[in-house]
Amino acid sequence: MLLYIYIIIQASAIIGFEVAALWQRRSRLRQLQRATLSDSYIRQIIKMLFSEECCDLYPAADTPIRHMALAEAMNTILSHTYGTNTTIIRELTRRYRLDTFLLNRIRWSRGPRRIHILILMSAIPSHTATTHLLQQHLRSRHSYTRTAALIALLATDPSKAIATIASLRFDLTPLDIARIITLLRRGILPIAYEPLLRSTNRNLRMLGLAIVRNFGIEIADKQLQNIISTATDADIVHESIYTLSSLGRPLGRAKVRERLSAMTPRRRKQLCRHLTQAGYSLSALRCIFSPHETIYSESIIKSYKRDLVCSTSHNIS
Amino acid sequence: MNRGTILIYSQQRLLATLLAATIRDDNRHIIYCSSLQQLIAKSNSLRPTLIYIIDSAPFMNGANLMEMLRRSSLHRPTIYVITWQQSEHTVLSLLECGVDQYFTFPISMLRLRLKTLAHDSQ
Numbered sequence: 001m002l003l004y005i006y007i008i009i010q011a012s013a014i015i016g017f018e019v020a021a022l023w024q025r026r027s028r029l030r031q032l033q034r035a036t037l038s039d040s041y042i043r044q045i046i047k048m049l050f051s052e053e054c055c056d057l058y059p060a061a062d063t064p065i066r067h068m069a070l071a072e073a074m075n076t077i078l079s080h081t082y083g084t085n086t087t088i089i090r091e092l093t094r095r096y097r098l099d100t101f102l103l104n105r106i107r108w109s110r111g112p113r114r115i116h117i118l119i120l121m122s123a124i125p126s127h128t129a130t131t132h133l134l135q136q137h138l139r140s141r142h143s144y145t146r147t148a149a150l151i152a153l154l155a156t157d158p159s160k161a162i163a164t165i166a167s168l169r170f171d172l173t174p175l176d177i178a179r180i181i182t183l184l185r186r187g188i189l190p191i192a193y194e195p196l197l198r199s200t201n202r203n204l205r206m207l208g209l210a211i212v213r214n215f216g217i218e219i220a221d222k223q224l225q226n227i228i229s230t231a232t233d234a235d236i237v238h239e240s241i242y243t244l245s246s247l248g249r250p251l252g253r254a255k256v257r258e259r260l261s262a263m264t265p266r267r268r269k270q271l272c273r274h275l276t277q278a279g280y281s282l283s284a285l286r287c288i289f290s291p292h293e294t295i296y297s298e299s300i301i302k303s304y305k306r307d308l309v310c311s312t313s314h315n316i317s
Numbered sequence: 318m319n320r321g322t323i324l325i326y327s328q329q330r331l332l333a334t335l336l337a338a339t340i341r342d343d344n345r346h347i348i349y350c351s352s353l354q355q356l357i358a359k360s361n362s363l364r365p366t367l368i369y370i371i372d373s374a375p376f377m378n379g380a381n382l383m384e385m386l387r388r389s390s391l392h393r394p395t396i397y398v399i400t401w402q403q404s405e406h407t408v409l410s411l412l413e414c415g416v417d418q419y420f421t422f423p424i425s426m427l428r429l430r431l432k433t434l435a436h437d438s439q
Binding site: 035038043049079080081083084185214 | 330331332334338341403422423424425427
């Protein structure tokens with residue numbers, strides 16, 4: 001009897017392992033098939049973009065695997081390029097009903113898979129009304145889902161970008177802001193920085209500061225000084241000081257020094273390191289930091305890491 | 318007219334395909350390398366005219382990548398780097414390493430194609 005039980009357990013274990021191995025092999029094959037299809041679609045779409053003529057894809061995107069491969073191909077093209085003619089991409093999306101497919105997938109998927117599909121959705125010009133569904137995901141408990149939904153929403157309806165960001169119930173993280181900046185760099189989100197800096201909304205202000213920093217807008221100097229002297233939120237003040245330093249502006253003004261003195265030692269050390277690496281001279285640093293804090297800067301300047309930059313850029317006095 | 322060989326190094330196959338499709342030309346041989354060893358070997362055996370590296374990490378591991386790619390004193394391939402990083406430090410460091418041009422994503426496909434064509438005509 002025991003022998004029979006032993007044989008049954010052994011056999012079921014072997015069958016279990018075989019099934020698992022088969023499943024793994026099948027999913028690997030599907031991944032490979034999808035990658036090969038995406039490769040082929042990228043080549044075909046780029047050919048169409050250069051010839052400015054929309055043709056049928058081969059093989060036609062008529063199965064879920066092919067739909068996903070086409071979505072990934074479009075995402076790769078649109079998220080890494082700017083100035084791309086979206087007429088052809090729109091036509092392909094309409095022809096193969098890609099937006100409907102992705103919306104259904106978003107409804108039925110969970111976790112990282114849903115996030116991935118939301119990211120794909122942000123790259124695809126949508127024809128159907130997606131705003132309502134995306135706004136539902138904006139209230140998700142998971143931060144990555146919220147971020148992916150926000151990016152998709154901004155890409156779907158860029159004209160309402162400021163209203164959407166202003167209505168958010170959560171604080172944008174540096175990662176979220178970086179992703180919004182990527183949309184700006186792709187040229188699909190036309191936002192002016194000035195109203196954002198004047199806004200009282202934290203998220204809008206942080207985005208405005210990020211725009212100034214990323215695009216090196218030197219004429220925003222005065223507005224940054226105003227924010228530093230009047231803002232009550234410590235994070236906004238912190239970000240404004242970093243933005244001002246990224247523009248290479250002097251930080252020795254009384255208001256700035258006052259704000260710096262209110263910062264924690266840890267944050268002061270971080271800022272000191274950042275300013276040293278940004279090219280501020282020791283004399284400029286000695287005006288705003290105490291002598292024992294600038295010893296750290298001296299050691300950075302003397303290190304080989306700093307030498308590389310020092311030899312090619314002028315120090316900011 | 319044979320316009321020579323172009324090597325593309327990227328760990329993401331789809332990105333390499335995007336770049337290859339953008340600069341594609343009937344008279345040009347484009348080879349995709351997924352590892353640095355493969356890139357160095359191909360660079361020394363095929364003598365490419367242009368190398369696209371879609372990553373800045375290979376320059377940060379201490380190995381002298383540029384020297385390995387330009388081992389032969391008679392052959393000096395042009396090296397273009399494309400990454401998402403746009404900090405001045407990264408750009409300066411890479412240019413000091415010997416990189417000929419640095420592009421940041423997102424790129425304009427048309428401008429990249431023209432840039433490659435201009436390189437061929439040099």
